[in-house]
Amino acid sequence: HKQCTSYWRGKKVGGKMEVVVSASAGVLEALLPKLAKMLTDEYKLHKGAKEGVQYIRDELESMEAALAKVSEVPPDLLDKQVKLWATKVRKMSYNIEDTIDSFMVSSSGSSTACCCVGGKSLLPRTYKARGDIAAEIERIKKEVEEVSKRRERYKVDSIVAPAPSASDPRLLALYEDEAKLVGIDQSREEIIKLLSMEGEGEGASEQKLKLISIVGPGGMGKTTLANAVYQKLEGKFECTAFVSVSLQPNMKNILSSILRQVTSKIKDDEVDNDKNKRVRRQESQKHYGNTETWSEKEIIDKIRHALEKRRYLILIDDIWDEKPWKLIKCVLAENKLGNKVIMTTRNVDVARSCCSSDKVDGIVHELQPLSDCDSEQLFYYKIFGNYGCPAELKVVSQKILEKCEGWPLGIIAIASLLANKPTQTKDQWCSVYNSISTGLENNHGVKDMRLILSLSYRDMPLQLRACLLYLSIFPEDQIIGRDDLIRRWIAEDLVRGRQDDNLYELGDKYFNELINRSMIQPTDVDAFGRAQACKVHDLVLEFITFLSAEEDFVTILNGQQPFPPQPDSIHRLSLRNSKGEHGIPQATKRLPHVRTLFVSSRANSMPPLSIFPVLRVLELEQCTRRNIRGVEILVHLRYLRLSQAYHYYYDVCIKLPEEIGNLQFLQTLDLKEARIKELPSTVVHLRLFTGFHVAG
Missing domain, CATH: 3.80.10 (Leucine-rich repeat, LRR (right-handed beta-alpha superhelix))
Known part of the structure; x- marks a missing residue:
């Protein structure tokens, strides 16, 4: 595809990035199977030790459930007590796992000479005797009891502060002056052409529903581009609607919003100066505006009735998985009037799934980075306005833009960081350049970037989050081989499955999933479309490095x-x-x-x-x-x-x-x-x- 992306040049809403608790739950996921294994006859524990292990396992399972629950809560709604407790659980779980691993090594090496060098045992002296592990289990049991009591004492399971979440930094993109958008014209016309709006003529009345799915990483400008296309085309349709699905959607509210929007335009077009019609419209709008007591089926039926004989354009922004799409798809009446649907998503698999329906003629459109020219224009405008970049900053600015790789959100974040400096000097810019991808910077622009990426992170299963965080161990710009990375994950117990699962195949699925979620970039793609390696965008690396440090990962x-x-x-x-x-x-x-x-x-x-x-x-x-x-x-x-x-x-x-x-x-x-x-x-x-x- 040709370049198809855009972003606005104005200021962004501030966001607060907090420590999340997913790493704690991830550690427990690796630990629990080992505790179960210790209960088998293979390790021949004394009765008291077995009972201790069973108690530890039961308590940690309960803690895992609590952590999994709070890990789904937006970070800015988590109470400090929850985070402190999660940190304690994480540290305790690492220590328990190391103790168990050492005991398992000791047990497996007790009947073989392969753990000795020159007749001297390589095993920790603490675990030579089976009685030592019994004493250690008793110590661990007491520690687990204390952590459990702390959970009850502070009511960790129920502490979720009702404070409102920070404003979504993507929101301002919908209301930005079109004249301030960078690279929008070519991108917008490209999408309109793919929707086959121009030159449809009389054949439009027989056309199948056309859907274009715009896919790309968070902060690539999907919403901005989709909104620009929507505003350009909405006047040509009888019914229009723009809804955002987001990570944890309330589908009834989304359907109600679609109903209000599509019926509102119908009434505006059909009402005249007749007083009775105006009264009926007001009553109808009041009725549609109060759908709280309606079922989802009632709302869907009303939308279908409104759309069945009219040409419509619907924009579904920020869809994360297939379930919301399957419900929204029910409202799309098939009338062969040349209807259009625009969808944005971060996940390639979701985009393909939505486009594969028999009901629609779908196209997956993957956004490409900004061109060098547009990247430079966006960067300089954010810092200097209509004034150009000083000559002494040109070289370092090009190095910074190379780090951003045409990613609009990254360009905005780094530009905001530099714009807030009291003076613009070469030394300051070099310092910022050297800090990129280290997770050290913490200004509002960088926090906003982390907030956008944290949505993608929270959408991942716990095991996939750990696999992503592991990538922060590599230096920037490193090409990481697929096979090599999967074997590292397996060695660290980050890839876990059922007993009959092939761990390498499971790790391979994780690798592909990170690519499909736009969190890593595929490299060395073979003739079959399979990436043999990957790299991490420097600004994604900045995010996971920051998160890894917060979670002691x-x-x-x-x-x-x-x-x-x-x-x-x-x-x-x-x-x-x-x-x-x-x-x-x-x-x-x-x-x-x-x-x-x-x-x-x-x-x-x-x-x-x-x-x-x-x-x-x-x-x-x-x-x-x-x-x-x-x-x-x-x-x-x-x-x-x-x-x-x-x-x-x-x-x-x-x-x-x-x-x-x-x-x-x-x-x-x-x-x-x-x-x-x-x-x-x-x-x-x-x-x-x-x-x-x-x-x-």
Whole structure:
């Protein structure tokens, strides 16, 4: 498709971005199956320990239900007590899971020599004896009891403040002066042409209902474009209606709105100066305006009656799934008068589904980013008005626009950030450029951008949210392979299914779902339309990085943030600073809950692996003999990827330790970008484990 997008150049409504509680529920989803597994005969727990595990499981199931409930509430309506309680549950759940994992490793390694090096056990001493886990279960039980009491004490399940939600930042786009819209003319004419309005002539009376579904990420300008087309065409139709569906629609209110709009125009057209007709119109409008006691069927029948002999145009904005569309479709009377429906959505699957009906002639139209020229025009107008950009800011402004990649919402957000600076200097602009995608900025424009994206995030299932947040561990502009990403998700237990499910196939569905929801961008698309890799838009990365930090999901050390005051809250760690040390204080002897460690090639150094006792995923982009030392003691490790950047003055092969065969849970060993002359003979032991994969 040709470029088809637009956005307004005015100010945006402020929005408040709060911490959400979905990560807590996601951790519990991974933990509960492990608790169930501990109750099986495989682990031979004492009766008291089994009863303790059962109690813990029952309480956590109840907590999961409460968290799932509040995770659907808009963030600005959540009480602070709910967020504090969710944070406590999340931390407790991570700790419990690490305890259980260590016990499971101990149990599986008790009858095999593969967890020993030189006769010395690699397992934590705490879990050697089966009695130790009984004492630990008792401790956990008491902690769970306290958290449960806190939930009851503060009535967490019922605390949802009745405060009104912030105004939708998309609303102003509907009322913006058309003269201030960027790139609107070509885009609007493109949609009108697809609707086949021009040149229909007499054949319009025999035409099937035409539907065009405009699809694209949040903030791409779908509503603005659809509204511009609607305003241009509405005068040519007898009945028109514009409704917004949104994430949690009240379908009865939406149907009532359609009824009021389509009947209002009919009455305006048909009434004359006759006093009796005016009275009848007023009475009828009053009657249609009070539909609270009507059933949905009654409203649908009234709409169909109004439309059955008239030509109509209906705009359905911001539809999230198929259910609302199936109900709205019932009102669309088939009269072959050349009726038109415009729909906007963020989800490609929803767009295709709505267009596949036998009742409509549907077209899916995917929005493309703004052109370089329009991006520049929008950016400069927001900051400087009708004045041009100063010459000294031209170069850095082009770098910023490259980050935005033609995404109108991102351009507006960054421009708002810069426009609010007291002075416009090159150093300030460079600082903003360097902060993009780090989640550090927090002005109103950036908050609005996060608010729009949070709608897409809240629409996801809990497991898909976790898979999206995991992407914040990668540096910006990184191409992420499909297979590699899915194996990481599996290693982290982010992909979970029934016992007979193929986890890779399930992870593949998650990958495609994120593409269809416009949260990741497909790359390396093959001849069959299958993306072999993906990348994350820099400003989407900014959003998930911010969210990951709020939820203690991913911690990034890149020289800009201090080391977290609570090392126990670090669960996934990305080291990517380009200067100085790795950012972890030398006095740190243990990071007990880090599951993933990603060391970018930009990091000059890294800590010893011995401080990460429960590490599951390890990637070293600049692997050396020194920083691979100790990998054999990481008994929880499931995924290991080593790579080396080639330098003409540094071409040393690395050597895997002989004891690597002791990593009994390793599923993936990726060496395709590492310089290794030979593998240790013990690597053959790794073939014993289900799902093992070696790349290279």
